[in-house]
Amino acid sequence: MTAERPIVIADRPKHGEPSQYHFPRFEQNELSNGLRLISVHLPGRELVTASLVLPSGAVDEPSEQGGLSSLMARSLTEGTEQHDAIGLTEAGERLGASLHAEAGWDGTSISVEVPGARLEAALELAAEVAMSPTFPAADVDRLGDERLNDLLQARADPRRRADDGFVNTIYAASSPYGRPSAGTEATVPGLDAAACAALHARRFDPARMTLIVGGDLEGIGGDIRTIAESRFGAWERNSAAESATTPRVKSARDERIVRLFHRPGAVQTEVRVGHVGLARRIPDFHAVSVMSAILGGLFNSRLNRKLREEKGYTYGAGAGFDMRRGAGPFAARCAVNTDVTVPAVQEIIVELEAMRSAPPTRDELHAARDYLVGVFPLRFETPPAVVGALAGLIIQGLPMDELDRYRSAIDAVTLEAVHEAAERHIHTDELAIVLVGDADAILPGLEAADIGPITVEREELPGQSA
Amino acid sequence: MPVPTVGFTDSRLANGLRLIISEDHLAPVVAVNIWYGVGSKHEQPGKTGFAHLFEHVMFQGSAHVGKAEHMALIQAAGGTLNGTTWLERTNYFETMPSHQVEIALWLEADRMGTLLDALSQENLDNQREVVKNEKRWSYDNRPYGSWTEKLLAAIFPEGHPYHHSTIGSMEDLDAASLDDVKAFFRLHYAPNNAVLSIAGDVDPKQISGWVEKYFGAIPANPNLPVALPDMTLPPTLGGEIREVVPDRVPLPRIHWGFRGPIFGDPRLDALDLAGQILAGGKGSRLHKRLVRDEQLAQDVALFSMGLVAGCSVTAGFATARPGVDLVQLETAFWEELEKMTREPVSDDELARAKALTEADELGALQQVAEKADRLSMYATLFDDPGMINSILPRYLSTTAEQIQAVCRDVFVPDNRLVLTYLPVSTVDTTLADEPAAE
Numbered sequence: 001m002t003a004e005r006p007i008v009i010a011d012r013p014k015h016g017e018p019s020q021y022h023f024p025r026f027e028q029n030e031l032s033n034g035l036r037l038i039s040v041h042l043p044g045r046e047l048v049t050a051s052l053v054l055p056s057g058a059v060d061e062p063s064e065q066g067g068l069s070s071l072m073a074r075s076l077t078e079g080t081e082q083h084d085a086i087g088l089t090e091a092g093e094r095l096g097a098s099l100h101a102e103a104g105w106d107g108t109s110i111s112v113e114v115p116g117a118r119l120e121a122a123l124e125l126a127a128e129v130a131m132s133p134t135f136p137a138a139d140v141d142r143l144g145d146e147r148l149n150d151l152l153q154a155r156a157d158p159r160r161r162a163d164d165g166f167v168n169t170i171y172a173a174s175s176p177y178g179r180p181s182a183g184t185e186a187t188v189p190g191l192d193a194a195a196c197a198a199l200h201a202r203r204f205d206p207a208r209m210t211l212i213v214g215g216d217l218e219g220i221g222g223d224i225r226t227i228a229e230s231r232f233g234a235w236e237r238n239s240a241a242e243s244a245t246t247p248r249v250k251s252a253r254d255e256r257i258v259r260l261f262h263r264p265g266a267v268q269t270e271v272r273v274g275h276v277g278l279a280r281r282i283p284d285f286h287a288v289s290v291m292s293a294i295l296g297g298l299f300n301s302r303l304n305r306k307l308r309e310e311k312g313y314t315y316g317a318g319a320g321f322d323m324r325r326g327a328g329p330f331a332a333r334c335a336v337n338t339d340v341t342v343p344a345v346q347e348i349i350v351e352l353e354a355m356r357s358a359p360p361t362r363d364e365l366h367a368a369r370d371y372l373v374g375v376f377p378l379r380f381e382t383p384p385a386v387v388g389a390l391a392g393l394i395i396q397g398l399p400m401d402e403l404d405r406y407r408s409a410i411d412a413v414t415l416e417a418v419h420e421a422a423e424r425h426i427h428t429d430e431l432a433i434v435l436v437g438d439a440d441a442i443l444p445g446l447e448a449a450d451i452g453p454i455t456v457e458r459e460e461l462p463g464q465s466a
Numbered sequence: 467m468p469v470p471t472v473g474f475t476d477s478r479l480a481n482g483l484r485l486i487i488s489e490d491h492l493a494p495v496v497a498v499n500i501w502y503g504v505g506s507k508h509e510q511p512g513k514t515g516f517a518h519l520f521e522h523v524m525f526q527g528s529a530h531v532g533k534a535e536h537m538a539l540i541q542a543a544g545g546t547l548n549g550t551t552w553l554e555r556t557n558y559f560e561t562m563p564s565h566q567v568e569i570a571l572w573l574e575a576d577r578m579g580t581l582l583d584a585l586s587q588e589n590l591d592n593q594r595e596v597v598k599n600e601k602r603w604s605y606d607n608r609p610y611g612s613w614t615e616k617l618l619a620a621i622f623p624e625g626h627p628y629h630h631s632t633i634g635s636m637e638d639l640d641a642a643s644l645d646d647v648k649a650f651f652r653l654h655y656a657p658n659n660a661v662l663s664i665a666g667d668v669d670p671k672q673i674s675g676w677v678e679k680y681f682g683a684i685p686a687n688p689n690l691p692v693a694l695p696d697m698t699l700p701p702t703l704g705g706e707i708r709e710v711v712p713d714r715v716p717l718p719r720i721h722w723g724f725r726g727p728i729f730g731d732p733r734l735d736a737l738d739l740a741g742q743i744l745a746g747g748k749g750s751r752l753h754k755r756l757v758r759d760e761q762l763a764q765d766v767a768l769f770s771m772g773l774v775a776g777c778s779v780t781a782g783f784a785t786a787r788p789g790v791d792l793v794q795l796e797t798a799f800w801e802e803l804e805k806m807t808r809e810p811v812s813d814d815e816l817a818r819a820k821a822l823t824e825a826d827e828l829g830a831l832q833q834v835a836e837k838a839d840r841l842s843m844y845a846t847l848f849d850d851p852g853m854i855n856s857i858l859p860r861y862l863s864t865t866a867e868q869i870q871a872v873c874r875d876v877f878v879p880d881n882r883l884v885l886t887y888l889p890v891s892t893v894d895t896t897l898a899d900e901p902a903a904e
Contacts, residue, residue: 382832
């Protein structure tokens, strides 16, 4: 059986002809109380997703109450005027429904996935959660404690320490994005049920919210508009509700620096290199998307090709802009074995500089555009993905035809546009290099490399001997 | 609310390649999925980690494809891709826009047929380093990261094919020569050791034609299948095994392990439902007691990893809240498990667990990638891709008595593995328990 195999396949097939594709068509309506309704009929998708979306989140909360939006959202399912937490969970489970509420930086959502025939009953539960949460004090306190314990875990986990340490390094203290959205050891102990109830009263208003429903709407036992009206129509407007804010985002610095969090004996170093990045609503969004794909998005991106496939330094390297209502972070990221930490950082900086100094090759441009255009239909295979994409438009305040324009806008990105985007948005003189690793092993090489001023954080680690 | 039946065709090429096609035109996407019947259980002593290292090598090029070009071609066609290694098998998969399926088939065929034409020492060395960094990232530099390795090593005796995890030993990887890796490919990577499943927006006739054209000339390996040693095991561990693991963690965590019924045994379905009732969400028994009411734990989980021979691994864990007495936490955990052995679950609990299972199944099967992967799985492990349709009715017909019966078999004192992860600062290492040996 050791006989060599014959050459099997000489001719590489050509690409087939693409069929027409557009983002699934949706209908927009408004209920009597101003609640906006977006419905997407996706034939054959019997597990329906419904999401009630509010375009306010952690970025809109006062900094001394950091984490309140997240805690309030998680507490929504801890009890309503009709059900306690267990009763609510069990009522959902009998429908085969999972009910979930969460807040991110820019938005808050209450979502449910349920077989279509039971959508109406599941929406009844979602409406309860939105309209009449009770915020039981003991349960809110428990969730607060769980968050504090989670912060202990975050400090011990090198990846999470690197992420938190990175944003804490790049943003000025006055910027919300410098802390984790779910709050810190300093803010979470001050949050309670009363604060959650007050935030709910201040923010929730049907006229500011959108109900998005996606799935096979022929199997839901009626017309979606009628069903939504019957479940949410009695919800009264809240004319006092506050609007979303414009986040004030400020960078902490204007020079290159290195911050090293010491982890004695760590076998790998977590690496983050970057700076304050971009907001979602920018004119050159599509050029930035293509540029990011070339730099650190594709498997054969410059960073992954160099650090993984050429050098073997890492299991994977990437880079990207986390675009939010305000300017979110831009970071290149990887985890490398300890002894190559310094060369890995140097390679990353070289690649960032190269991205700025010249346009990409024509092959790189085509690879990135073809991927982003081609993968677009794959992103919207299921109801949660379609509903999530529409929620993103609402939360970011984007035009409702944004997704229809996406593919032609990507296809129109030129070599020059990519180059300009890199020059405009990558600031190699202002890089923060944040490392979580063994300082004793890394520091001598790091100092010799003269990348920038170095701060070493030898922090107390709960549960770990010094 | 019946879950729709998945239709498919099931055929074989002359060289033994099993081809399963499932048509579904709901979205313009197609999943291509190959399961090779080779996993870490097929590795020889001193050569652990080979199946996984090999998964990496499969992306390093073949006769007509350059290094990393596989990814480049798939992504340029708008596709996504990956590969994974498990104890039983290795799989490779792409999800493609419908009009780009042919390129994925050609790429899979080229590496099945001609991988060794392109394999070089340089590429092997490079991927060995990548894999070492994968181990550091996934196991060594991760809090509690060693639990899967420890669980397998304790539940399966030395020498058992499931005793070691897929990542293997770094010493073995260092010792791997180009010839070793070539021999591994020649033995296992053959059409008669593979199942190719294609699900989604396809014309089955056209697909069959392409598969025949690209895969048809690849010769079968007459030396397959590879004989595995006898893998049967006693149904329980035969005692309680305990180990204390000092780790760089702020909160203690207890990991539990049990021998469970093998994958395919209906008793494992019943055990899955027991796991749902015990730890499947906010209203589950363990979550309610440990996390909500007594607030002993930050989180709790209980689930099974189905394996086809010897036993499955049933595993649980709970992360202690700060200052909690671990004896109290462990006692509460056992009490809830023992309750399952004493009395049947309520009709309402069972109905809720089934409704959730049904909705999960509906959600999973609306993704072509999941559909293709399951067809490959049931064909590879059970020679029966039709299990994709029969598994849910099995769950739905499970009774409270069957759940109680399997809990009585599994949740017994002489079938317990207890790994207690403690913050290193709290452990006097001179007094720590010696790792239990079986």
